[in-house]
Amino acid sequence: MKSRTVKQQHVIPGFGLTLGFTLTYAGLLILLPLAGFFHLTAQNTWQGFISKAILNPRVIAAYRLSFTSAAVAAAINTIFGGLLAWVFVRYRFPGRRLGDALVDLPFALPTAVSGIALTTLYAPKGWLGQWLVPLGVRVAYAPLGIILALTLIGLPFVVRTVQPALLDLEGELEEAAASLGASRGQTFFRVILPAITPALISGFTLAFARAVGEFGSVYFIAGNMPMRTEIAPLLILIKLEQYDYPGAAAIGTIMLLVSFLLLLTINFLQTWSSKRRTN
């Protein structure tokens, strides 16, 4: 039975070799380390785990900051990333190609570089900080700076998710709406927006997932004050420097569970939006 199906399917050679290599590589580098990590955290007692990972005011403050600033940054990106996608797909203007190419910069620019650049821009003596700080707007070493750094790194996720959805949009729908007497505004809010909503939600989730785990850029601009501007990944680093391995592992476990949950959500959203597109 087995040999029959193998013969049927595999005209192309190399199945055993490539699958074997892929599984070994991914297994050794991803699965095995993860399994070892969970094995170690499982040696914690439940009480110890909960007191280290959850019931600690400093840890709770860090989670709250990480999740709210990631959510705010992803929301900003959904609005402006959606706008950028719209402008790039629908309008023609000089520099459009350049702007479109630039959107990928956060994919390629190391986070440490964007981190020190943003911090220097918004520090009290910086190009923008010297105007903003006297007005009472503190960006560097404040929660606002964290949101700014997370917005920078999450931007391409929204733009690159919404662009294909806008390109797929059929002109006939808008023509029909217009010929039935809808204004441009009505057409946008009743026809276009509902059609690209799945892409906007996917983009939001991708940007949020990336922002929750981000460390490099935030590390420089946050100022890292306990209870105020300390994000969860930074707390892991601090615990490790204090040789508090169980404490670091407990926070890491919570972060990992959130990552898994977000990955499942993203997979679900992508199937959902591609289904809606084909319908």
Add this chain to the structure above:
Amino acid sequence: MQYPSARTANKPPSALSDPPLVRYLLTTIAILFLFLILVLPLILVFASALSQGFSLFFAALRDPDALAAIRLTLITAAIVVPLNTIFGLAAAWTITKFNFRGKSLLITLIDLPFAISPVVAGLIFVVIFGARGIFGPWLQAHNLPVIFALPGIVLATTFVTLPFVARELIPLMQTQGRDDEECAITLGANGWQTFRRVTLPNITWALLYGVVLCNARAMGEFGAVSIVSGHIRGVTNTMPLHIEVLYNDYQFTAAFAVASLLALLAMATLLIKFFIEHYHRRQINAGTGD
């Protein structure tokens, strides 16, 4: 990017397009946002790097610690990028050319490093290979340093950049199908010939972009590497970590000098993508949207 439909390329009827005022307003807001959040920081990197003149800029790069950091970053990328490229090719081949159970599970597994925080990735390797980790005592007894040494840096970087090449190739090879390869095999080519003469020419540009992106990320990784490296100056500091050391020492010009090298690398990466998109549109189209 694809060309827009013929309707938007020609002048659209006014009921279907935005009024000029709206168009200018939206374009201006979009450009301003892009300038403020991406262009201005980029300009600042180069302006700060050169603010004390070229001699200080080059002096910062010739510093022994900076040279050691550049060397370590190059060594790391030289190990990690080929490994993940071979992996990406193998994974894409197995996923797109064959049917098997658990395929979507394998794709999710490959995506996993994208979803995991780099700091948590570093933590995982410290917990396993660190002095108090599972293999720590054994490694120490045999004098095999992993954490706070090159192997740890390579491991963490490989983990973080593992999906890049595979992620670029899988969507493209999925749309290309298997007909070409099956045809080549039927005509008597062996597997290696089929891969080299049929598959590879079809995916060259997507592969190149995946490799370039993987390289940029490998050279710029900060979170995971800062956990496993131990920050030993001149020994285990990569370029991003050296930037951190200089910046925290208030040596801003030197920090931005090293940062400007990485910013140049990022711009070169974008330039290569721009070139590929223009001249090899067909190949990249399938890979966008990630």
